[in-house]
Structures are given as structure tokens and as C-alpha cells.
Amino acid sequence: MLIDSQKFSREQHTAHGMLPIAAFARLRDNLIAQPGADDQVRYEVRGGVDARERPLLRLTVSGQLPLQCQRCLKALDYDLAIDTAVRLVAEAALDAEMSDDPDEPDCIAASTELDLVALIEDEILLALPAYPRHEDRDGGCGGMADEAGSKKNSAFSVLSALKTL
Ligand SMILES: [Zn+2]
Numbered sequence: 001m002l003i004d005s006q007k008f009s010r011e012q013h014t015a016h017g018m019l020p021i022a023a024f025a026r027l028r029d030n031l032i033a034q035p036g037a038d039d040q041v042r043y044e045v046r047g048g049v050d051a052r053e054r055p056l057l058r059l060t061v062s063g064q065l066p067l068q069c070q071r072c073l074k075a076l077d078y079d080l081a082i083d084t085a086v087r088l089v090a091e092a093a094l095d096a097e098m099s100d101d102p103d104e105p106d107c108i109a110a111s112t113e114l115d116l117v118a119l120i121e122d123e124i125l126l127a128l129p130a131y132p133r134h135e136d137r138d139g140g141c142g143g144m145a146d147e148a149g150s151k152k153n154s155a156f157s158v159l160s161a162l163k164t165l
Pocket of ligand 1: 141
């Protein structure tokens with residue numbers, strides 16, 4: 001999926017659809033299980049300009065990724081919800097244009113053959129949590145904690161039973 005990025009943004013083109021997760025070779029290394037043919041992400045790329053009429057691409061990506069929980073090491077379905085923008089600048093100006101301001105969109109080199117799949121994969125990799133964990137509001141790490149808890153309880157009940165003897 002190659003686009004002429006400047007033209008795409010100037011003419012406010014849109015590209016959207018589904019991409020198989022298996023197509024993202026670099027992302028696959030971050031997954032706990034190899035994605036099947038049905039595992040896909042939904043994407044939309046829209047060309048436009050920022051408030052100062054500078055060309056940019058807006059990206060939204062959503063889907064579920066099988067990550068590994070860093071607490072219990074089991075699989076974790078991570079909800080991907082990317083809504084971001086990248087500004088297109090001449091390759092030679094990339095370093096100069098790059099801003100540390102988190103409110104400013106990242107810059108990428110404009111190209112007449114910009115690979116959209118690679119761009120989408122870059123944004124997914126940036127969005128991945130450094131330490132994915134089951135959220136407590138989703139029940140934490142599930143049965144693991146409960147199991148340990150009930151074992152502790154039974155140990156206590158044995159102790160208290162011994163004491164009463
Ligand atoms: Zn967990």
C-alpha cells in the first residue's frame with residue numbers, strides 16, 4: 001500500500017479497511033500467540049492539513065492484540081485504540097522539524113511512495129504499553145489471585161483448627 005503522501009494530504013484522500021495482524025512482522029514479535037487469518041485491525045488514514053496549513057495524515061487504528069500480561073504472564077487481549085496524526089516534512093528537514101512538545105504531532109518524511117502498512121505498524125508499536133497488565137477493573141489477573149487467596153485461607157483454617165484442639 002504505497003501512497004504519494006503529499007498528494008494524499010493535499011487532496012484530502014482517505015484510505016480505510018482491515019489489515020491482518022499477521023502482515024505486521026515487527027509487531028508479531030510482541031505478541032504471545034501467532035495471529036490467525038481472522039485476527040485483523042481496522043484502520044483509517046485521512047489526509048489533511050494542520051492549523052498552519054501544513055500537510056499531515058490522521059490515523060485511527062482499532063482492534064485487539066494478544067499481549068502477555070507482565071504480572072501473571074498469561075495472555076491479555078489488549079484493546080488497541082489509536083487516534084493520532086503525523087506531519088509530513090521534507091526528509092532533509094526531519095530533525096529540525098521534530099518537536100519535543102507532546103501536543104505536537106510526530107513528523108515523518110514525506111514520500112511519493114509512503115508505505116501505509118509500515119506507518120500503521122509504527123503507530124501500533126508506539127501505542128503498545130511497556131508493561132501490559134490485566135486491569136484490576138477487569139478482574140485483575142483472574143483466577144490466579146483467587147486461587148492463592150483460598151490456599152492461604154485453608155492454611156489458616158488448618159492452623160486455627162489445630163489451635164482449638
Ligand atoms: Zn495478568
